[in-house]
Each structure stands twice: as structure tokens, then as C-alpha cells.
Amino acid sequence: MQEFLTDAAQFMPILLRGLGVTLLLTFGALVTSIVLGLLWVLMGYSRFAPLRWFSRAVINIIRGIPIIVQLFCIYFVLPEWGIDLPPFAAGVLGLGLAYSVYQAENFRGGLTSVDRNLIEAGTSLGMPWSVLMRRVVLPLGIPAALPSLGNTTIMLLKDSSIASTITIAELTRAGQLLAISTFENGTVYLLIALLYLAASLPMAAGVRVLERRFARR
Amino acid sequence: MIRLRHVRKSFGACAVLRDVSFDIAAGEVACLIGPSGSGKSTILRCVNGLESHDGGSIEVDNVLVTPRSLPQIRSAVSMVFQRFNLFPHRTALENVIEGPVHVLRRPIAEAREHAMALLEKVGMADHADALPRQLSGGQQQRVGIARALAMEPRAILLDEPTSALDPERVGEVLEVIRGLAEGGMTMIVVTHEIAFAREAADSILFVDGGTIAEQGPANEFLANPKTERTRLFLRRVRHTL
Numbered sequence: 001m002q003e004f005l006t007d008a009a010q011f012m013p014i015l016l017r018g019l020g021v022t023l024l025l026t027f028g029a030l031v032t033s034i035v036l037g038l039l040w041v042l043m044g045y046s047r048f049a050p051l052r053w054f055s056r057a058v059i060n061i062i063r064g065i066p067i068i069v070q071l072f073c074i075y076f077v078l079p080e081w082g083i084d085l086p087p088f089a090a091g092v093l094g095l096g097l098a099y100s101v102y103q104a105e106n107f108r109g110g111l112t113s114v115d116r117n118l119i120e121a122g123t124s125l126g127m128p129w130s131v132l133m134r135r136v137v138l139p140l141g142i143p144a145a146l147p148s149l150g151n152t153t154i155m156l157l158k159d160s161s162i163a164s165t166i167t168i169a170e171l172t173r174a175g176q177l178l179a180i181s182t183f184e185n186g187t188v189y190l191l192i193a194l195l196y197l198a199a200s201l202p203m204a205a206g207v208r209v210l211e212r213r214f215a216r217r
Numbered sequence: 218m219i220r221l222r223h224v225r226k227s228f229g230a231c232a233v234l235r236d237v238s239f240d241i242a243a244g245e246v247a248c249l250i251g252p253s254g255s256g257k258s259t260i261l262r263c264v265n266g267l268e269s270h271d272g273g274s275i276e277v278d279n280v281l282v283t284p285r286s287l288p289q290i291r292s293a294v295s296m297v298f299q300r301f302n303l304f305p306h307r308t309a310l311e312n313v314i315e316g317p318v319h320v321l322r323r324p325i326a327e328a329r330e331h332a333m334a335l336l337e338k339v340g341m342a343d344h345a346d347a348l349p350r351q352l353s354g355g356q357q358q359r360v361g362i363a364r365a366l367a368m369e370p371r372a373i374l375l376d377e378p379t380s381a382l383d384p385e386r387v388g389e390v391l392e393v394i395r396g397l398a399e400g401g402m403t404m405i406v407v408t409h410e411i412a413f414a415r416e417a418a419d420s421i422l423f424v425d426g427g428t429i430a431e432q433g434p435a436n437e438f439l440a441n442p443k444t445e446r447t448r449l450f451l452r453r454v455r456h457t458l
Contacts, residue, residue, distance in 0.1 A: 117300055121296075121298065121302035121303075124267060124291060125295075125364075125368060126288055127320055135304075135315065140304075140306060
């Protein structure tokens with residue numbers, strides 16, 4: 001125990017720096033995934049059929065490819081076409097893109113939960129599509145999507161470890177390097193697990209609060 | 218002012234409207250009565266373009282209802298719903314100014330002033346800042362009527378405006394509708410309230426099996442129904458009330 005604590009104290013600064021990168025990466029990818037996810041879902045609701053097809057195709061393609069392969073494509077393949085992204089940007093973009101399809105499904109779930117009668121009320125007031133979306137569907141549908149959005153965020157936090165494969169020194173990679181150089185596998189991976197938990201448990205609590213708030217309505 | 222000619226509408230294989238024709242003059246209050254499933258609500262929804270009709274023609278103020286004319290039609294004809302359909306995330310006042318501000322592009326201050334006057338008119342000025350869920354059904358429906366009026370429509374379509382209300386709340390809503398009738402508003406009201414129809418309606422249209430089975434001035438219609446089917450229906454409705 002004594003030894004564990006001294007080791008932990010020694011490893012902690014490195015791992016905490018890794019956790020910082022993990023959180024930044026998660027946040028960046030979250031924002032990207034929300035923006036793209038909203039874009040896919042709004043395209044999916046468009047009256048213009050090719051936009052709907054495009055949205056459907058993007059969702060099916062991205063959903064069907066493993067995240068690690070998508071990251072490799074962005075980090076290793078794009079440079080061959082002259083698009084050379086630094087590792088962190090590639091990670092944010094790759095994770096954001098991969099998760100945008102789950103966000104789109106979250107939003108779609110929220111938007112389809114909006115009472116059809118309210119959409120009719122807006123329509124009968126003469127609201128065009130854009131106003132209907134902005135004033136009725138999104139304000140009601142996005143809150144309804146928040147609990148599942150919270151769950152997706154927790155999954156994203158954990159899946160950000162995949163970015164360790166494209167040289168980003170986030171928590172998992174920082175730990176791997178530490179474990180290789182110290183041979184203290186047990187201590188290091190236990191600490192990594194605890195740090196992921198320390199980040200995700202508050203999120204889970206946040207999701208529960210959201211769920212309770214929206215169950216009351 | 219509102220003119221239907223041979224309007225037909227099917228949902229899949231189910232023909233809801235078979236051949237509906239009638240005229241509503243400006244300032245007229247017409248009640249649509251009839252058994253449930255006879256197509257009353259569908260008629261209103263076709264006039265407002267919430268449903269497209271399959272055949273025949275609908276005109277509002279000499280403008281044909283087509284997909285292209287819908288914005289124009291909807292600015293001329295407001296709708297009041299059975300289940301109120303107030304926006305749950307907006308206060309009574311916000312519900313009322315929603316159309317004027319975001320569809321008609323009126324300045325907010327002007328829209329608020331007008332909306333407060335309308336809420337006053339329906340007796341809801343004291344609840345301007347209440348959310349729909351804090352209001353009773355009757356109060357919500359009165360806000361719904363104010364919201365319809367805020368569009369300054371040429372006519373209002375009311376789809377069973379009191380059917381979802383507790384019996385003791387029906388009166389307050391009918392009171393408001395009666396006030397509008399006296400003010401000369403053109404209205405088509407789908408209703409089961411025969412007493413209200415007798416009192417406030419100029420004409421009654423009996424809808425049955427997707428057509429107008431009988432129509433006439435309210436008093437005459439109720440005192441002296443021409444067909445056996447109408448007589449039967451009236452007797453049954455009066456019985457249950």
C-alpha cells in the first residue's frame with residue numbers, strides 16, 4: 001500500500017496531464033459531433049430529397065466503420081491527399097465525425113418526440129419550415145434529447161482513448177508510456193481506470209439530473 | 218367567403234370526404250355537427266391546408282387553396298384546436314405573440330400590446346405570464362382563441378373547441394366564442410354543443426358519411442330537421458346532454 005501511494009504520487013502529474021488532454025479532446029469532439037449531428041438531422045428533415053439521401057448515406061457509412069479505422073483514415077491517409085492535420089486536430093475531427101451519427105440519432109429521437117399537434121399549431125399560424133424548426137421543433141426536441149446526449153458524452157469520453165493510437169498523449173497513451181517505462185502495470189492501469197471513473201461519474205450524475213428534470217414535464 | 222365545391226379526401230382506402238360543398242358568407246357563424254368520424258374535422262383541416270384535399274376546390278376570399286397559396290390562406294384563416302395545442306415552453310402571452318412576431322414580422326412591442334388587449338378580451342390578462350401547464354383546460358383554450366385572433370384573421374376555424382374540457386369549463390369558452398360571433402367574426406365551429414349552435418350559429422351543417430347531409434339556418438334546422446337521419450342524430454345528441 002505504502003509503495004502504491006508513493007508510486008501513485010510520482011505518476012499522478014503525468015497522468016493528470018493526460019487526463020487534461022482527454023477532457024479537451026472529449027470536449028472538442030463533443031462540440032464537433034453536436035454541430036455535425038444537428039446538421040445531419042436537419043438535412044434528414046429537409047423537404048429537399050437529395051439532402052435527405054445524403055444525410056442517410058453519411059449516417060450509414062460512418063456508423064458502419066470502426067472508429068479506429070476512421071482515425072487512421074484521417075491521420076494517415078488524408079496526408080497523402082495533401083491534408084496534413086496535427087494529431088490533436090485529427091483526433092477531434094475523427095471522434096467528432098464518428099460520434100456525429102450517434103448525436104444525429106439522439107437528436108432525431110428528441111425531435112420525433114415533439115407533439116405533432118404542436119407542429120400543426122405552428123403550421124396553422126403560417127410558420128414556414130425554418131421558423132417552425134427554430135421556434136417549435138428545436139426548442140422542444142433538443143431538451144428531450146439531452147439525457148441520451150449525456151449518455152453519448154460518457155461513451156465519447158471513454159472512446160477518446162482510441163486517439164492514443166494516433167500519438168495523442170491523452171490519458172491512455174500517457175499511461176501506456178508510463179507502464180512501459182516503469183513496469184508498474186498494476187498501479188498505472190488502476191490509476192487510469194480511476195481517473196476515467198472520476199471524470200465519467202459526475203457526468204453520469206449530470207445525466208440523471210437531466211433525466212429527472214425532463215421526466216417531470 | 219369560404220367556398221367548398223365537391224371536395225374529396227381519402228386516407229388510403231378510406232374515403233373521409235366524398236363530396237362536400239357549401240358556402241360561408243363573411244360574418245357568418247356556421248356550426249358543423251355530425252357523428253364522430255363523419256369528416257367534420259377533416260373539412261376544417263382541408264380549409265386550412267393541414268390536410269391536402271384530393272379533389273374539388275376550396276376557396277377563401279376568392280383565393281384557391283393550393284400548396285402555393287397556403288401562406289396566404291393561413292394568414293387569412295386561423296385555427297383553434299380541440300386539445301388547445303399551446304406551445305408548452307412559452308407563456309400565454311408568448312403563445313399569442315408567436316405568430317405576429319415570427320410570421321407577420323410585427324415589432325415585439327406592438328405585438329405585445331395587441332396580445333394583451335386580446336388576452337383581456339378572453340379574460341386571461343391576469344395569466345399572461347403563466348405557462349400552459351399552469352392553466353386549466355378552459356383557460357388554455359381561451360389563450361388558444363387569443364392566439365388565433367392575434368393573426369387578425371378573416372375567419373376562424375374551431376375544431377371541437379370545448380370537447381376536451383371539464384363540463385364546468387365549457388361555459389367560459391363558449392362565452393368567448395359567442396362574443397366573437399356578436400363581433401361579426403366569420404367562424405366555422407365543429408361542435409357537439411347543440412344549445413350553443415342554436416344560440417350563436419347562423420347556420421348549421423349536418424355532416425354525415427363524408428357529405429353535407431343537410432344544412433339550413435340554425436333555428437329552422439333544429440326546429441324542423443328535414444331528414445330522418447338528422448332527426449335521429451339530434452335526438453341522440455340531446456339525449457346525452
